[in-house]
Amino acid sequence: MKTHPTPPIAPAPVSHDTFHQLGGDLLVARELVKSYPVKGGAANTIFDGLDLTVRENEFVAILGHSGSGKSTLLRMIAGLESIDGGTIEVGGRRVTGPGKDRMMIFQHYALLPWLSVEGNIRLAVDEVMGDRTRSERDEIVREHIAMVHLEAAADKRPHELSGGMRQRVGIARALAVQPLLLLMDEPLGALDPFTRARLQDQILDLYYARHQTIVLVTHDVDEALLMADRIVVLRANGSASIGRIIEVPFDHPRDRKALREDGRFQELRNATLELLEEYFDEMSATDG
Amino acid sequence: MSHIVPGRRGARAGAPYLRPLLPLVGFALLLALWWFAATFLTNLMPGPITALRANLDYLANPFHVRGPGDIGVGFLLLQSLQRVLIGFALGSVVAIPLGFLIGLSPLARSMFDPLVQVLKPVSPVAWLPVALAVFNLANPSAIFVIFITSLWPTVINTAVGVAGVPKDYLAVARVVEMPRWKQIVRIVLPAALPYIFTGLRISLGIAWLVIVAVEMLTGGQGIGFFVWDEWNRLNLSAVFLAILLIGLTGLLLDLAIGRIQAAFTWAPEG
Ligand SMILES: Nc1ncnc2c1ncn2[C@@H]1O[C@H](COP(=O)(O)OP(=O)(O)O)[C@@H](O)[C@H]1O
Numbered sequence: 001m002k003t004h005p006t007p008p009i010a011p012a013p014v015s016h017d018t019f020h021q022l023g024g025d026l027l028v029a030r031e032l033v034k035s036y037p038v039k040g041g042a043a044n045t046i047f048d049g050l051d052l053t054v055r056e057n058e059f060v061a062i063l064g065h066s067g068s069g070k071s072t073l074l075r076m077i078a079g080l081e082s083i084d085g086g087t088i089e090v091g092g093r094r095v096t097g098p099g100k101d102r103m104m105i106f107q108h109y110a111l112l113p114w115l116s117v118e119g120n121i122r123l124a125v126d127e128v129m130g131d132r133t134r135s136e137r138d139e140i141v142r143e144h145i146a147m148v149h150l151e152a153a154a155d156k157r158p159h160e161l162s163g164g165m166r167q168r169v170g171i172a173r174a175l176a177v178q179p180l181l182l183l184m185d186e187p188l189g190a191l192d193p194f195t196r197a198r199l200q201d202q203i204l205d206l207y208y209a210r211h212q213t214i215v216l217v218t219h220d221v222d223e224a225l226l227m228a229d230r231i232v233v234l235r236a237n238g239s240a241s242i243g244r245i246i247e248v249p250f251d252h253p254r255d256r257k258a259l260r261e262d263g264r265f266q267e268l269r270n271a272t273l274e275l276l277e278e279y280f281d282e283m284s285a286t287d288g
Numbered sequence: 289m290s291h292i293v294p295g296r297r298g299a300r301a302g303a304p305y306l307r308p309l310l311p312l313v314g315f316a317l318l319l320a321l322w323w324f325a326a327t328f329l330t331n332l333m334p335g336p337i338t339a340l341r342a343n344l345d346y347l348a349n350p351f352h353v354r355g356p357g358d359i360g361v362g363f364l365l366l367q368s369l370q371r372v373l374i375g376f377a378l379g380s381v382v383a384i385p386l387g388f389l390i391g392l393s394p395l396a397r398s399m400f401d402p403l404v405q406v407l408k409p410v411s412p413v414a415w416l417p418v419a420l421a422v423f424n425l426a427n428p429s430a431i432f433v434i435f436i437t438s439l440w441p442t443v444i445n446t447a448v449g450v451a452g453v454p455k456d457y458l459a460v461a462r463v464v465e466m467p468r469w470k471q472i473v474r475i476v477l478p479a480a481l482p483y484i485f486t487g488l489r490i491s492l493g494i495a496w497l498v499i500v501a502v503e504m505l506t507g508g509q510g511i512g513f514f515v516w517d518e519w520n521r522l523n524l525s526a527v528f529l530a531i532l533l534i535g536l537t538g539l540l541l542d543l544a545i546g547r548i549q550a551a552f553t554w555a556p557e558g
């Protein structure tokens with residue numbers, strides 16, 4: 001791994017281990033344009049020609065300040081938000097709306113409160129895998145409850161669970177339908193630091209075990225560096241664009257303790273924070 | 289039971305097993321006031337004891353039929369209850385879908401919301417002449433007024449509940465490509481159910497209020513006309529009995545719908 005010259009953040013060659021091989025392009029977004037109408041004024045342009053590519057089995061983090069357009073970008077990929085220009089393709093198919101090839105994990109879990117843990121996961125499985133037999137679907141639901149270690153809580157309803165447990169249900173629900181692309185919008189943002197760390201590790205384990213392609217939206221630099229292969233830093237002056245793409249040079253599987261002692265991690269962390277500060281000042285200047 | 293004043297130290301130091309007796313104290317106070325008014329202030333109304341004695345026959349034979357003008361109060365209550373339940377059921381069958389429509393479609397909202405806002409403050413009894421003109425019969429007219437009564441709270445609450453379904457719930461349904469009709473049945477309906485029940489509960493409560501007034505006007509058989517009829521015979525004792533029975537029946541109705549609500553909606557937070 002090379003040491004950092006100036007500029008501090010340079011694309012570094014990523015050395016990939018055997019169980020972490022990147023494939024071809026899975027997500028290709030070209031020339032994305034997005035604006036929100038503003039009452040009695042010029043439209044608020046969020047993106048004006050943004051390009052983004054994510055490869056199969058890649059873990060990409062989208063990092064940026066609040067209001068920089070992270071959620072909008074993710075929701076456009078999910079098909080939940082309309083696109084005003086450009087194209088998004090996932091697995092070679094044009095995105096025109098929500099679809100079961102792209103599952104979303106929500107910051108506030110989005111569990112249906114009248115359904116049990118099992119019922120929430122079953123709702124998604126039944127809908128997506130209607131062509132499978134009932135017992136096959138039962139098995140998939142059971143498997144995924146076990147995957148997030150919620151067997152004992154399977155019959156409980158969301159309000160009986162802690163935040164961390166709720167998000168594990170969200171993760172199980174999303175993975176149970178075996179999407180090509182897993183989209184996460186600040187999934188751990190509402191959790192305490194310890195639960196957060198444990199879930200980061202669990203998500204990484206699932207990432208390794210299932211060769212899942214993941215796009216994670218976060219505003220937490222440590223989280224992005226711990227988990228992602230690549231960090232897309234959004235820069236919002238005027239409209240949002242990709243400020244920089246940071247290749248994260250650490251081998252998988254990652255170990256948070258080892259990383260914390262790693263000098264390169266600290267350097268990269270500091271440089272990323274500086275970059276975010278710079279973008280933040282820029283954004284404040286355009287706003288004010 | 290809701291406590292008007294939370295237990296202070298003095299109350300807690302007292303015997304807690306006396307707590308269940310407090311409602312009785314409340315009723316006793318009312319009786320005392322009644323007795324006081326009847327005895328000392330005027331001789332126009334019977335006291336509690338006189339009223340009870342005068343009502344012994346009604347209490348002993350609630351379901352007697354001794355001719356068209358002399359029917360037990362139990363029967364009269366059941367007839368009023370029947371009108372309320374039929375009108376309420378018909379009203380709910382119209383109000384819930386209408387509330388869904390208004391909650392789901394901005395177009396329907398612009399079309400119907402002003403209408404609901406204008407009609408909602410109208411006392412349902414004002415519809416009675418219209419109903420009488422159309423049906424020419426007391427019973428269907430009373431049911432029609434209850435039908436109107438049952439519409440507004442249910443329409444409004446249903447619409448609020450349906451429009452307020454969290455966007456994330458629908459996003460979940462959309463990413464798994466759930467068809468629209470199924471989203472309405474499996475996501476919107478359960479999410480709005482607590483609101484729908486709130487509307488139904490308010491509707492039923494008002495319907496029970498309104499039926500007494502309607503029956504006073506239409507005559508016929510029912511607890512409302514009983515009140516009016518006994519007043520015309522200057523039999524206030526029976527009026528007091530009717531007030532008590534109407535109150536207890538209303539309470540039971542509310543408890544019943546509360547039970548159904550609890551069975552059909554998910555537990556609240558916590
Ligand atoms: N539904 C919407 N209508 C209008 N403006 C919106 C809407 N959603 C987001 N925006 C605007 O788009 C910008 C980016 O928002 P968002 O994608 O939520 O940012 P982030 O997730 O990075 O905090 C913000 O300025 C926000 O005000």
Ligand SMILES: [Mg+2]
Nearest residue numbers: 070071072185
């Ligand atoms: Mg966001």
